[in-house]
Amino acid sequence: MVHRPAAAGSGHRSRLKQREDYPYNDKKNLPFQFFREVVMKFVRLVLTFCSVLLATGLPYASADAPLLLGVHPYKTASRLLTAFTPLADYLSKELERRVEIRISPDYQSHIQAIGEDRLDIAYLGPASYISLTENYGKKPLLAKQVVHGKAAFRGTIITRNDNSLRTLAELKGKRFAFGDPASTMSSLLPRYMLLKAGVTLDDLAAYRFLGSHDNVALGVLSGDFDAGGVKEAVYKKYRPKGIKLVTYTPEIAEHLFVTSKHMKRGMIRHIRHLLFNLDKSADGRSVMQAIKPGMTAMIQVKDSDYQTLRDILRTLKRADRNPG
16 A cells, blocks of 8 residues: 655645654754754763763772772681771771772782772782782882781691691691682792792692681691691681691781872872871771781881792792792
8 A cells, every 4th residue: 555645735734744843844953953963972972981980980080989998808708898897987987988898709809909900998918919019010008017016927837636747848648728829828838838848739649729718727627638828816716626736937027008009199198197097096996906806006018028928939939930
């Protein structure tokens, strides 16, 4: 069926006939229509750009955007939230800007997030810091923690009370539990100490990376592994349950806070001041105790504080390149 135009003078309007009251039908309105289309395209472009900023979380897209406080997963997520919420609340109040906690799924993701400046403030261990500087360059340093008056800490090699193991050299042909591959105390230092004792990974009957320090202690306690590496606090926690010490690791500079290279200098100085003064008030001391029982202060930190660990890690890298 063919649709024909309505006859001239017809009393009924054609469905195809344009509305006489529509302002863009008249040719004299075409310039206005063109201008309107240009404006609408510009508005759509701006809205698209803003949505990209929000989706990607580009740093400092807005002065009112929350600061992101990143933490590596050395404990369960729920325990870390409990530990760092007092600090986030304290900084939010003093900076008059919301601070949100971000817990990385693993150590490497944490290092990458800091390196790519997707975190504004980050708490990390010594080995992670060295990996960060080697792969992404140096970041502005904020502070390092002091625990029981000491700005350095050590790890332990543990075994079960009923295990006859007394020296690391006896671990040849035995099973060993590590934590996260990037963990200072539960992986890197134990590997270094085994190497110094003449025990390579190939000399072990079996080894596994179990993630957390607690998992290592539980793996040794259950008898699944003959020995494992954990930080001193975890050794003390499980000692009453049947764990004993084989040996201590060398002392390493404590955990630290760094910030993004995009952070303004004035803000960096402000955050440092707030961290350095945590020990001056009861509320500040409560913030530190939540993060680490026994923490007594936050002090100035220098890149050179971590040189001992750098040397240890270089030894491990040489061993990995020349396993024979």
